[in-house]
Amino acid sequence: MSDIIQTTGKKLTAPKIGVVSLGCPKALVDSERIMTQLRSEGYQFSDKHDGADVVIVNTCGFLDSAKEESLAAIGKAMKDNGKVIVTGCMGAEPEQILSKYPNIMAVTGPHQYEDVVGAVHDVVPPVHDPFLDLVPPEGLKLTPRHYSYLKISEGCNNRCSFCIIPKLRGDLVSRPIHHVMFEAEKLVNAGVKELLVISQDTSAYGLDTKYAEYPWRGTRRKTKFLDLCEALGELGVWIRLHYVYPYPHVDAAIELMAQGKILPYLDIPFQHAAPSVLKAMKRPAHQEKTLERIQNWRKICPDLTVRSSFIVGFPGETEDDFEYLLEWMQEAGIDRAGCFKYEPVQGADSNALDNHVPEELKQERWERFMEIQRQVSAERQEAKIGRTLEVIIDDVDDEGGADGRSHADAPEIDGAVLIRDAHGVKQGDIIKVKIEDADDYDLYGVPVQA
Numbered sequence: 001m002s003d004i005i006q007t008t009g010k011k012l013t014a015p016k017i018g019v020v021s022l023g024c025p026k027a028l029v030d031s032e033r034i035m036t037q038l039r040s041e042g043y044q045f046s047d048k049h050d051g052a053d054v055v056i057v058n059t060c061g062f063l064d065s066a067k068e069e070s071l072a073a074i075g076k077a078m079k080d081n082g083k084v085i086v087t088g089c090m091g092a093e094p095e096q097i098l099s100k101y102p103n104i105m106a107v108t109g110p111h112q113y114e115d116v117v118g119a120v121h122d123v124v125p126p127v128h129d130p131f132l133d134l135v136p137p138e139g140l141k142l143t144p145r146h147y148s149y150l151k152i153s154e155g156c157n158n159r160c161s162f163c164i165i166p167k168l169r170g171d172l173v174s175r176p177i178h179h180v181m182f183e184a185e186k187l188v189n190a191g192v193k194e195l196l197v198i199s200q201d202t203s204a205y206g207l208d209t210k211y212a213e214y215p216w217r218g219t220r221r222k223t224k225f226l227d228l229c230e231a232l233g234e235l236g237v238w239i240r241l242h243y244v245y246p247y248p249h250v251d252a253a254i255e256l257m258a259q260g261k262i263l264p265y266l267d268i269p270f271q272h273a274a275p276s277v278l279k280a281m282k283r284p285a286h287q288e289k290t291l292e293r294i295q296n297w298r299k300i301c302p303d304l305t306v307r308s309s310f311i312v313g314f315p316g317e318t319e320d321d322f323e324y325l326l327e328w329m330q331e332a333g334i335d336r337a338g339c340f341k342y343e344p345v346q347g348a349d350s351n352a353l354d355n356h357v358p359e360e361l362k363q364e365r366w367e368r369f370m371e372i373q374r375q376v377s378a379e380r381q382e383a384k385i386g387r388t389l390e391v392i393i394d395d396v397d398d399e400g401g402a403d404g405r406s407h408a409d410a411p412e413i414d415g416a417v418l419i420r421d422a423h424g425v426k427q428g429d430i431i432k433v434k435i436e437d438a439d440d441y442d443l444y445g446v447p448v449q450a
């Protein structure tokens with residue numbers, strides 16, 4: 001790094017980027033966009049390769065002579081600097097570049113501005129200037145400082161018959177893994193202690209990118225569910241997974257939970273258990289043997305908490321289907337569950353199904369479901385009395401009381417651990433709590449002195 005920004009008495013070092021832009025005016029505009037984004041993040045530019053922290057070469061691959069010129073420009077940047085990111089038309093065929101220059105930091109295709117900027121972040125992160133920047137490095141957040149949601153993708157490739165999200169948000173678009181990790185790292189640096197991974201279908205992460213691989217902190221990681229779990233698990237904070245489907249490849253994440261790398265918590269929106277209802281719902285993974293899978297997960301990771309949501313009164317749901325669901329829920333030991341009465345959403349395919357369930361029957365099933373769920377939850381809560389659990393503190397009062405959450409509790413949707421004699425404890429602390437009592441959804445305890 002080389003440049004010094006003088007602010008109100010404070011000196012900051014801004015990273016410098018070299019840019020070589022080859023080819024047509026369209027490529028030039030691409031370079032301008034990349035530079036505009038980098039400049040807005042506080043980067044400076046160097047007109048010499050050897051004065052830069054990294055060099056971006058925006059290539060042209062229109063003719064063989066243009067390719068040769070691009071390869072020569074890459075070679076010069078490698079010789080003069082050694083840290084080079086390649087983008088542009090030639091980036092669409094990365095093997096041509098990597099076979100000649102295997103030590104290139106990243107290769108991205110044309111129009112992949114976000115990827116180029118992400119690759120720059122990876123090589124040389126932006127420097128936050130608290131005196132000039134209007135937004136803190138972790139962005140503006142609506143959650144408390146100690147936890148944050150981490151969105152890894154948009155849209156969904158599934159077509160559940162009751163849902164219109166794919167119509168509203170389109171198919172799955174996953175964020176490249178290094179972008180997600182860069183954001184996660186910024187949040188952790190800003191004091192976040194718990195990251196909640198969210199998407200429409202977390203287990204499908206990266207499918208749309210064909211699991212594209214990117215450099216991340218000296219390693220190469222795929223834009224893929226397990227790689228993401230592993231990389232997040234290295235950040236040293238609580239990692240909680242939401243909206244995961246029970247596909248076989250999820251099994252490997254349970255191993256990470258058993259090793260303490262990510263929280264032993266899975267939020268799986270099962271929606272139902274009866275095969276005919278799942279089929280009518282067109283649910284992802286509806287053919288997987290989920291009961292067996294959950295039982296197997298619990299053998300690997302006995303502390304696993306499974307949260308889920310369910311729909312009762314789906315069109316065509318019979319009394320047998322509903323009872324199947326209740327039994328399944330008890331057998332699976334679903335720790336936490338939300339339940340909704342089916343509603344016909346405008347535009348959803350399920351509206352056209354036969355045998356809609358009358359409202360009174362939906363209500364009756366909902367009440368029966370909630371009662372069984374209360375019993376399952378109470379049993380599982382009671383089993384925790386006498387144990388010592390790790391708890392993250394959400395809130396403290398002036399009389400030594402504190403509210404927190406264990407590994408088993410996501411914010412807003414799950415129960416709490418209510419702690420007495422917690423003098424000196426602060427929001428965001430992670431402490432050990434001996435559980436003395438439990439009710440259906442909450443636990444009660446005292447801090448264990450270290």
Ligand code: SF4
Pocket residue numbers: 156157158159160163164165166200201284
């Ligand atoms: S319910 Fe979830 S998985 Fe199904 S289509 Fe909607 S967003 Fe996708």
